[in-house]
Amino acid sequence: MKLELRAVTKKFGSFVANDAIDLVVEPGQIHALLGENGAGKSTLMNVLYGLYAADGGQILIDGEPVHFSGPGQAMAAGIGMVHQHFMLIPVFTVAENVVLGHEPTSGALINLDEARQLVRDISARFGFEVDPDALVEELPVGIQQRVEIIKALSRDAEVLILDEPTAVLTPQETDELMGIMRDLKQQGTSIVFITHKLREVQEVADTITVIRHGKVVGTALPTASQEELASLMVGRAVDLKVDKDAAREAEVALRVADLTLVDHSGLTLLDHITFDVKRGEILAIAGVQGNGQTELTEALMGLRKPTAGSITLDGDELVGKSVRQIIDAGVGFVPEDRSRDGMVASFSVAENMVLDQIGHDPFSHGGALAMATIAEHATTQVEQFDVRTGSIEAPMSSLSGGNQQKVVLARELSRELRLLLASQPTRGVDVGSIEFIHERIVAERDKGTPVIIVSTELDEVTALADRIAVMYRGRFVGIVGPDTSRSDLGLMMAGVDPNNKEEQR
Amino acid sequence: MSAQTIELPAMDSKALAPINWKFPIIYGILAVISLVGFGLSVGGDVWSGISVNTGFSRIQFAVPSQVTALVCTVIEIGLGIWAWQLTAARKKTPVGLPLGFGFCFVVAFLVRAVAGSEQSLQVTGLLQGTLFLSVPLIFGAMAGCVCEHVGVINVAIEGQLLAGAFLAAVVGSLTLNPWLGLLAAPVAGALVGALLALFAVRYWVDHIIVGVVLNVLVTGFTSYLFSTVLSEHKDVFAVPTVLPTLPIPGLSLIPVLGPVLFNQNVLVYIMYAAVVVLQIMLYRSRWGLRMRACGEHPKAADTVGIKVNATRVRNTILGGAIAGLGGAFFTVANGLAFGKEMSAGRGYIALAAMILGGWSPRGAVAAALLFGFADNLQNALSVVGVGIPSQFMLMAPYLITIFAVAGFVGKVRPPAQEGQPYKG
Numbered sequence: 001m002k003l004e005l006r007a008v009t010k011k012f013g014s015f016v017a018n019d020a021i022d023l024v025v026e027p028g029q030i031h032a033l034l035g036e037n038g039a040g041k042s043t044l045m046n047v048l049y050g051l052y053a054a055d056g057g058q059i060l061i062d063g064e065p066v067h068f069s070g071p072g073q074a075m076a077a078g079i080g081m082v083h084q085h086f087m088l089i090p091v092f093t094v095a096e097n098v099v100l101g102h103e104p105t106s107g108a109l110i111n112l113d114e115a116r117q118l119v120r121d122i123s124a125r126f127g128f129e130v131d132p133d134a135l136v137e138e139l140p141v142g143i144q145q146r147v148e149i150i151k152a153l154s155r156d157a158e159v160l161i162l163d164e165p166t167a168v169l170t171p172q173e174t175d176e177l178m179g180i181m182r183d184l185k186q187q188g189t190s191i192v193f194i195t196h197k198l199r200e201v202q203e204v205a206d207t208i209t210v211i212r213h214g215k216v217v218g219t220a221l222p223t224a225s226q227e228e229l230a231s232l233m234v235g236r237a238v239d240l241k242v243d244k245d246a247a248r249e250a251e252v253a254l255r256v257a258d259l260t261l262v263d264h265s266g267l268t269l270l271d272h273i274t275f276d277v278k279r280g281e282i283l284a285i286a287g288v289q290g291n292g293q294t295e296l297t298e299a300l301m302g303l304r305k306p307t308a309g310s311i312t313l314d315g316d317e318l319v320g321k322s323v324r325q326i327i328d329a330g331v332g333f334v335p336e337d338r339s340r341d342g343m344v345a346s347f348s349v350a351e352n353m354v355l356d357q358i359g360h361d362p363f364s365h366g367g368a369l370a371m372a373t374i375a376e377h378a379t380t381q382v383e384q385f386d387v388r389t390g391s392i393e394a395p396m397s398s399l400s401g402g403n404q405q406k407v408v409l410a411r412e413l414s415r416e417l418r419l420l421l422a423s424q425p426t427r428g429v430d431v432g433s434i435e436f437i438h439e440r441i442v443a444e445r446d447k448g449t450p451v452i453i454v455s456t457e458l459d460e461v462t463a464l465a466d467r468i469a470v471m472y473r474g475r476f477v478g479i480v481g482p483d484t485s486r487s488d489l490g491l492m493m494a495g496v497d498p499n500n501k502e503e504q505r
Numbered sequence: 506m507s508a509q510t511i512e513l514p515a516m517d518s519k520a521l522a523p524i525n526w527k528f529p530i531i532y533g534i535l536a537v538i539s540l541v542g543f544g545l546s547v548g549g550d551v552w553s554g555i556s557v558n559t560g561f562s563r564i565q566f567a568v569p570s571q572v573t574a575l576v577c578t579v580i581e582i583g584l585g586i587w588a589w590q591l592t593a594a595r596k597k598t599p600v601g602l603p604l605g606f607g608f609c610f611v612v613a614f615l616v617r618a619v620a621g622s623e624q625s626l627q628v629t630g631l632l633q634g635t636l637f638l639s640v641p642l643i644f645g646a647m648a649g650c651v652c653e654h655v656g657v658i659n660v661a662i663e664g665q666l667l668a669g670a671f672l673a674a675v676v677g678s679l680t681l682n683p684w685l686g687l688l689a690a691p692v693a694g695a696l697v698g699a700l701l702a703l704f705a706v707r708y709w710v711d712h713i714i715v716g717v718v719l720n721v722l723v724t725g726f727t728s729y730l731f732s733t734v735l736s737e738h739k740d741v742f743a744v745p746t747v748l749p750t751l752p753i754p755g756l757s758l759i760p761v762l763g764p765v766l767f768n769q770n771v772l773v774y775i776m777y778a779a780v781v782v783l784q785i786m787l788y789r790s791r792w793g794l795r796m797r798a799c800g801e802h803p804k805a806a807d808t809v810g811i812k813v814n815a816t817r818v819r820n821t822i823l824g825g826a827i828a829g830l831g832g833a834f835f836t837v838a839n840g841l842a843f844g845k846e847m848s849a850g851r852g853y854i855a856l857a858a859m860i861l862g863g864w865s866p867r868g869a870v871a872a873a874l875l876f877g878f879a880d881n882l883q884n885a886l887s888v889v890g891v892g893i894p895s896q897f898m899l900m901a902p903y904l905i906t907i908f909a910v911a912g913f914v915g916k917v918r919p920p921a922q923e924g925q926p927y928k929g
Contacts, residue, residue, distance in 0.1 A: 089797070
């Protein structure tokens with residue numbers, strides 16, 4: 001089946017998310033759609049899948065114009081989609097999820113035997129080991145993704161859209177997914193592979209279309225170099241390396257000992273975590289999302305009360321202190337979900353610059369805000385951090401993701417820090433801003449501040465880290481040097497300590 | 506290094522959750538109450554009369570009050586110790602444990618309550634009353650199940666019950682036919698359900714606020730009509746009609762249970778069917794799977810071509826109809842004319858029963874029966890003449906509701922997206 005998009009346009013208010021996009025997916029081809037976060041890739045696919053109505057343009061299948069007013073019609077036409085956030089019902093079994101919407105029935109009830117058989121048949125074709133009766137919520141994300149693929153194939157999808165499928169996978173799971181994609185291709189399924197990761201595109205794509213600011217800016221072959229692809233994606237030459245000197249030997253500033261956190265239902269979220277961070281050192285915490293990184297940062301910030309263990313910063317115990325006291329102790333925090341925890345979207349840039357310092361001098365006196373000081377502070381910071389905003393009075397919501405993150409970072413770095421804790425510092429940030437944010441974090445390290453970076457992006461981890469700690473199921477699998485190979489890090493992200501494994505041999 | 510097989514190391518996790526002593530402590534307190542309040546507070550020579558109607562004859566006998574209460578207490582203490590040991594060993598307590606404990610506690614309480622009284626404890630009457638008072642709760646809870654699973658919080662059960670009661674009575678009176686009244690009841694409930702769906706699904710108003718407002722609306726509307734039209738033309742609008750009792754041949758002759766379960770009117774039989782059908786259909790039919798998908802992850806439902814909001818509207822109306830049918834209990838099923846606010850908060854208790862029952866029809870029925878029993882206890886004991894103030898007895902079902910809901914909530918998850926509008 002040949003899929004063709006002609007001049008597809010999608011607007012949200014005055015914002016043009018897709019501007020006259022042309023795209024041709026040939027049968028049996030893996031077509032990569034490369035672009036930064038917010039470039040309009042997902043929007044385009046949601047239009048194709050019938051979730052959004054296009055404001056202009058045409059979709060053609062085998063040369064025939066089609067029109068989808070809902071995902072049901074897109075599926076009927078042979079288009080399947082694996083969404084970035086899985087569209088699975090957690091409390092349903094695999095079989096129930098796969099047949100939802102086209103259930104085989106016997107009498108009034110669902111024919112579960114037929115549903116199970118369907119799952120087994122498709123699993124067998126690709127060598128998946130998926131139990132049709134397993135509850136989806138109890139499956140690891142990698143398997144959940146396979147359920148999504150089975151779900152799409154069970155509807156005879158001829159074009160499969162994979163939206164950022166590797167974001168939640170370990171490097172090994174990513175490799176396996178690449179294998180699955182090649183198998184699918186061999187069996188005649190076309191794949192639209194949406195990603196912003198250059199390495200994956202090079203590895204698996206047949207054709208690459210690059211999108212920037214909602215426009216197709218070029219096509220490339222997988223033989224193109226990473227630098228070429230990156231500059232197409234960003235629109236200028238980019239330096240993918242972070243320049244930094246080796247960390248200087250210095251004394252330990254932060255000590256975390258036996259930190260343990262068990263939630264009220266008995267689930268162990270943090271399991272005896274012990275590490276320390278020296279002055280002027282960046283410790284990067286790597287790991288697949290959801291292995292306790294969020295809980296660790298929250299425990300460090302006093303947002304969660306650990307069940308056991310201690311956190312000492314320059315000798316002062318932080319466990320038991322309030323968030324306020326921890327901030328006042330000099331801990332700067334960049335939360336992983338910027339828009340939820342890092343800022344108030346309806347407040348101005350200036351107000352967001354002082355959110356956590358508004359209660360005391362010099363930004364307020366006796367409960368009254370010192371507006372002039374706040375404005376002055378904001379003006380300086382906007383300049384220093386190159387925040388692109390019309391005015392310091394503009395609401396945060398009017399800024400791009402990268403500029404919002406610069407505001408958050410500016411706020412945290414604007415005071416004397418004894419520890420910087422940055423979680424996913426460049427998530428949803430354009431490549432240009434990533435460079436800048438990385439530079440600022442390294443600069444803070446060079447000032448002698450101990451820094452903890454939590455990131456699920458291995459590239460970011462290896463670029464910034466002086467030491468790398470890998471988290472798996474609430475534990476530190478190990479702490480290794482910055483030159484550790486990707487495959488070793490990948491194994492650690494799956495819970496295997498490569499050193500121990502070698503010892504066993 | 507090969508990346509083909511990844512062996513996971515055994516998790517040598519020593520981190521354990523703090524033990525939750527809530528239930529052993531509750532058992533301990535209840536056992537002490539049972540010992541001091543029921544066992545030791547009565548003389549050794551006092552007897553408690555008990556009466557059971559087998560369907561053929563009435564059997565009367567008496568048991569020694571103190572001994573019976575003490576035996577029950579001893580069993581309670583034993584179960585309490587068992588629960589304590591299981592909790593200490595971090596094991597799950599079997600479902601039968603709290604049931605057995607509750608049974609012993611209630612028996613001790615009842616034996617103590619009728620100790621030395623002229624009147625004996627009417628076991629059959631107690632069970633009949635329990636089922637009788639549970640009928641509107643069960644219908645309400647079924648309505649709640651349907652709505653919540655599709656993602657709509659139905660606080661308007663109270664209004665739906667009342668509307669059903671009203672229309673059933675008026676139609677029954679106008680046509681002098683209780684069967685037509687029974688048919689009219691779900692129509693009234695469905696109308697209230699449609700209003701809930703309109704505001705909650707179409708206009709994204711907070712479900713709880715709409716529900717409460719609808720309850721006030723229905724109360725006001727029916728009370729107004731009651732004081733004006735119904736009161737002025739009693740002979741037209743307020744003629745009580747009653748559904749006949751239809752004993753089921755054979756089944757109604759089963760000793761003890763027969764007269765309780767199978768000597769009822771058609772509304773109760775519909776209720777049995779509704780519970781069984783819902784329990785099966787909700788989890789195993791296409792309808793159930795699709796509607797639960799809308800309550801758990803509406804976006805996922807949308808991406809497989811299910812029309813989320815249409816499904817929500819349809820099932821909210823269906824839920825309203827079920828509750829409306831339950832409203833017929835207050836009027837045509839009992840042979841009563843409509844009275845102001847005659848649902849008297851049962852809709853809210855039905856909602857609590859559904860939550861306590863863990864959002865499943867089966868569990869909701871068990872919870873509704875518990876509430877019905879608590880409600881009935883005050884009637885049963887006021888006949889016997891226990892020295893407990895009647896106001897306190899009136900509070901009993903609500904107290905049990907609060908404790909039961911507070912004690913059990915959190916164990917079962919509600920549908921993930923209930924009360925959240927789907928904006929597509």
